[in-house]
Amino acid sequence: MPVLTASQLRLLYGEVEIFSGVDLQVDEGSHVGIVGPNGGGKSSLIKVLIGRLQPDAGHVAWQSGINIGYVAQTPDRDSDGTLRDEVMSAFDHLRRIEDDMASSALDIQATGDRERRQAERRYASLLDEYEALGGYDYQHRFDQVVAGVGLPAETLDTPANAASGGERTRAALAKALLSEPDFLILDEPTNYMDFKGLDWLEEFLSKFRGCSIVVSHDRYFLDRVVNHIWEMDRGSLQAFPGNYSKYRQLKSEQVTRQLKEYERQQEFIAKEEYFIQRYKAGQRSREAKGRETRLARLTRIEKPVVNEPHIRLTSVKNTRTGQVVLSTNGLTVGYRDGAGAVPLLSVPDLQLARGTHTGVIGSNGIGKTTLIHTLLGQLEPLMGSATLGHNVEPGYFSQGSTDLPSESTVIECLIDAKNIPIPSARDYLARFLFRGDDVFKSVSALSGGERSRLALARLLLAEPNFLVLDEPTTHLDIPSREALEQALQDYSGTLLFVSHDRRLISQLADQLWIIDEGRLESFPGGFEEWMQSRDGHVDPTAKSAASAKTRGRKGSAKKSVSPSAPKTQTPDYEAIIAELEQGLQRLERRLEAASTKQDVDQVARLGSEYNDTQARLEKAWADWGT
Numbered sequence: 001m002p003v004l005t006a007s008q009l010r011l012l013y014g015e016v017e018i019f020s021g022v023d024l025q026v027d028e029g030s031h032v033g034i035v036g037p038n039g040g041g042k043s044s045l046i047k048v049l050i051g052r053l054q055p056d057a058g059h060v061a062w063q064s065g066i067n068i069g070y071v072a073q074t075p076d077r078d079s080d081g082t083l084r085d086e087v088m089s090a091f092d093h094l095r096r097i098e099d100d101m102a103s104s105a106l107d108i109q110a111t112g113d114r115e116r117r118q119a120e121r122r123y124a125s126l127l128d129e130y131e132a133l134g135g136y137d138y139q140h141r142f143d144q145v146v147a148g149v150g151l152p153a154e155t156l157d158t159p160a161n162a163a164s165g166g167e168r169t170r171a172a173l174a175k176a177l178l179s180e181p182d183f184l185i186l187d188e189p190t191n192y193m194d195f196k197g198l199d200w201l202e203e204f205l206s207k208f209r210g211c212s213i214v215v216s217h218d219r220y221f222l223d224r225v226v227n228h229i230w231e232m233d234r235g236s237l238q239a240f241p242g243n244y245s246k247y248r249q250l251k252s253e254q255v256t257r258q259l260k261e262y263e264r265q266q267e268f269i270a271k272e273e274y275f276i277q278r279y280k281a282g283q284r285s286r287e288a289k290g291r292e293t294r295l296a297r298l299t300r301i302e303k304p305v306v307n308e309p310h311i312r313l314t315s316v317k318n319t320r321t322g323q324v325v326l327s328t329n330g331l332t333v334g335y336r337d338g339a340g341a342v343p344l345l346s347v348p349d350l351q352l353a354r355g356t357h358t359g360v361i362g363s364n365g366i367g368k369t370t371l372i373h374t375l376l377g378q379l380e381p382l383m384g385s386a387t388l389g390h391n392v393e394p395g396y397f398s399q400g401s402t403d404l405p406s407e408s409t410v411i412e413c414l415i416d417a418k419n420i421p422i423p424s425a426r427d428y429l430a431r432f433l434f435r436g437d438d439v440f441k442s443v444s445a446l447s448g449g450e451r452s453r454l455a456l457a458r459l460l461l462a463e464p465n466f467l468v469l470d471e472p473t474t475h476l477d478i479p480s481r482e483a484l485e486q487a488l489q490d491y492s493g494t495l496l497f498v499s500h501d502r503r504l505i506s507q508l509a510d511q512l513w514i515i516d517e518g519r520l521e522s523f524p525g526g527f528e529e530w531m532q533s534r535d536g537h538v539d540p541t542a543k544s545a546a547s548a549k550t551r552g553r554k555g556s557a558k559k560s561v562s563p564s565a566p567k568t569q570t571p572d573y574e575a576i577i578a579e580l581e582q583g584l585q586r587l588e589r590r591l592e593a594a595s596t597k598q599d600v601d602q603v604a605r606l607g608s609e610y611n612d613t614q615a616r617l618e619k620a621w622a623d624w625g626t
Contacts, residue, residue, distance in 0.1 A: 001028050003066060003183060003211050004049065009058035011044055018044050019235045022058065026183075031205070032213045033222040033244060036232035038447055038477040042215045043073055043187055045232065049213075050185060069181030073188045073215075075172040079160035083171040086160050087146060090178035094135050101126045138178075145174045148200035150193065150364060166192030166364070177204065184212040190221050191474075194363045194500055217478050219244050220502040258304040265301050320621070321465050322390035322581040325494045326352035326375060330384030333367055333374045341382050344370055347520045354389075357488075357495040359505040359527065362515030368498045369399060371515070372470055375496075388466070390581035395464025397455060399471040399498075406444040410434055410454055413443050417458040432457040433483070448475025456484070469497040473504055502527060573620055580617040587613060 002025050009022040018041040026032060034042045047053040049060055050070055062068075079086050088095075104126060107119035134141070146156060149170040158167065169192050176184065184205075190198060198221065205212060205225040216222055222229070222244035229240045229247035240247040272295050279288040331347040344367030352358060362368050373379040375386045376396055388394065405413055414425050429439050432453045446454065452472065459467075467488075473481050485507045488495060499505055505512075506527040514521050514530070523530050587610045 001063075002026065003028055003030075003063045004061070006049065006060045007058055009045070009048060009060070010056045011041070011048060011053065012056045017235055019232065019237065020057075022237045024230065024237060024239065026211050026213070028211065029209075030211050030228055031208075031226045032211075032228045032230055033226035034213065034215045034230045034232060035217075035222070035244070035247070035478055037479055038449055038475075040232045041235065042232050045237070046070075046185055046187055046213065046215065067180070067182045068185060069176035069179050069183070070185045071169070071172045071176045071187060071189055073169075073191070074165065075168040081160060082157050083151065083160050083163055083167060084156040086171050087151075087156070087174045087178065088142065090175045091138050091142070094130065094133055094138055097126055097130045097133070097135065101130065141178060145177050148197065148204065149174050149177075150197040170197075173201075182210045184208065184210065184214075186212070186214045186216075188215055188217070190216055190218040192364070195361065195502075196363055198500070198502075217473075217476065217481060218501065218503075219478065219481075255304045258301070262301045262303050265298075269295065269298070319391060319393065319463075319465055321354050321392045321494065323354050323578055324351050324389045325354050325356075325392055325466050326350075326386065326388055326496075328375075328384065328386045331374070331381055331386055332383035333371050334382045335370060335379070336382075343382055343518070345515055345518050345520055347371070347384075348522070350520075350522060352494065352496065354494055355492075356510060357508050358497070358511050358513060359509030360496065360498040360513045360515065361500075361505065366515050368515060369470055371520070372396075372468060372496075372498060376468060390584060392466050393462070393464045394466040394468055395459045395462055397459055397467070397469040397472055399474060404443050404451060404455060404458075406442075408443050409440050410443065410446070411439040413454060414458060414461065418461045420461075428461065429457060449477060449480040452476055452484075453480070456487075465493040467491060467493055467495050467497075469495070469499075471498055471500070473499060473501045571623075573623065577617065577620050580613060580620060583613050584610065584617065 004024075004026040006022065006024045009024075010020040011018040022045065034045070036042055044053060048055050050068060051060075101123060104119050104123040108116055108123060111119060130136075151167070151170050151174060155163075155167055156171075160168065160171070163171070169189075173186070173189055176186070189201065193201065198218075202221060202224045205214075212225075214222075214226065224243070226243055227241070229242070229244060231238045231240065231247070231251070240250050242250070272291050276288045276292045276295070279285060280292070282288075328347050328350045330349070332343050333345050333347060334341060334343040336342065360368050360371070370379065374381050376394055377386070377388075405416065408416060410429065411422065411425050414420075414429060415422075420428070426439055429435075434441075434450075434453070434457075441450075443451070443454070452475065456472070472484060476484065481501065481504065485504055488497075488508055495508065497504075497508070509526055511525065512523040512527065512530050514523055523533075525533075587606055591606045591610065
């Protein structure tokens with residue numbers, strides 16, 4: 001039985017058509033995920049369905065008596081109370097019943113027999129309603145839900161108008177879930193959720209007996225909680241059965257089928273046009289005219305988009321680093337305030353090898369960004385040290401890409417990072433999907449996804465060999481996330497990234513740094529293996545498929561040796577190279593000290609020794625590669 005139907009919906013913003021001809025239906029037990037590029041009309045469609053926007057054409061019909069729980073992508077700031085007050089407002093009806101019960105209890109004590117009997121009947125009626133609505137355990141439900149969405153007690157006491165966007169979103173989500181809706185509508189509910197919150201929400205929605213519609217770019221989430229997909233793109237809606245992975249399969253088959261139909265029609269059109277052109281003035285002109293008329297009436301099949309444009313990094317080059325890109329020694333990460341040092345996490349002695357792709361995961365607020373700043377030398381460690389290896393040139397992508405000059409255009413912003421000719425800048429930006437007049441857009445007018453692409457373009461223009469990314473998929477739609485994944489899979493340097501995007505982590509990471517309860521632990525495998533080991537399904541020390549994939553990646557450190565190959569005594573080039581790199585670092589420090597003292601003789605001697613060591617290092621690299 002349909003709970004929600006809509007027919008021939010059309011929405012305009014001014015003269016711009018957002019969507020048209022939209023027909024949809026949600027049956028009992030349906031859980032729908034809406035996908036599509038940013039700006040495709042997903043949030044606008046939701047607002048039309050719940051009546052917050054009036055369509056320019058079409059009709060929406062809901063089953064009577066449906067209680068809707070809605071969470072906007074960006075909740076309002078107009079609340080006067082705390083986040084706790086905001087969430088507890090889901091129980092306003094129960095709390096009114098409590099007040100009425102208290103008033104009735106006083107009436108029972110203060111009135112005569114006749115009025116007392118009336119007050120007792122009223123109290124009994126209120127008590128029945130209170131029990132039916134779960135009045136005795138609503139505080140317990142409150143505690144469970146706020147813990148599930150990641151709102152600790154100290155956060156709940158924050159004034160709502162002073163809370164962060166993520167805190168307000170989680171509070172709005174908690175309120176919606178506690179209001180016992182028949183139909184949940186969630187617009188980007190996973191944007192500010194960590195792994196624990198995502199697991200909890202997925203578990204909640206998998207057991208939810210009502211209907212739901214969610215807008216999300218989290219592909220793991222969509223695979224786990226929906227059984228239908230609506231694709232919003234180019235002003236139209238297409239419905240597909242199944243979860244996100246099934247949708248991708250069906251969409252691929254549809255595109256293949258449409259392409260064949262398009263090619264057949266194009267072949268037919270070409271033959272007809274050839275006939276018309278050849279015979280329009282001859283004896284068969286009447287037949288040619290008839291064919292021309294039929295051809296003019298033919299409904300043309302639009303050519304499907306076979307390959308979505310994607311970011312290309314194939315020509316990005318970087319210098320080779322030493323075998324050890326980053327090392328830590330007795331490191332404690334934290335910050336200092338007026339009361340002194342505040343430690344966040346202790347880090348075991350680690351070495352990050354050249355060519356590895358490492359994902360950093362952990363709960364919100366646990367210190368992941370602080371760790372990155374400390375490793376890059378932007379923040380002093382509380383104890384110990386973090387050292388970059390020989391020839392390492394890091395490039396850092398900050399969360400939210402806030403360091404872009406908002407008053408510049410896209411092309412000015414790129415040239416500001418590195419002065420290159422305008423034609424070269426336009427060619428380079430095209431590889432990051434800024435084409436034509438897009439390069440003249442103001443940075444302040446860019447979407448979140450466009451800002452991320454521009455920040456990545458600026459970063460890679462410097463050709464870093466150690467790429468450090470902090471939440472690179474924030475605000476990116478699914479096509480942009482997949483483009484970023486493909487681009488980073490092509491990256492030949494060393495990658496260290498913080499993310500809550502489980503698909504991105506599973507695609508890129510060959511090892512993980514897990515931060516939990518004030519400690520960092522290294523896991524020698526990919527995301528899927530870590531998930532299985534966490535559930536006790538595999539041995540975490542087993543050799544990972546992800547590690548095997550890494551060994552085949554361009555820029556990886558070691559070459560595999562067949563176990564059946566004859567044993568020959570070969571030099572330990574790794575040890576030789578490491579020793580020479582350390583020698584170069586020592587010589588650099590001695591040269592700097594000699595230059596400071598203006599000791600010309602020592603500078604000359606150390607310079608000669610440095611050049612000799614550098615030549616031996618290059619030879620060792622060459623010998624190792626043969």
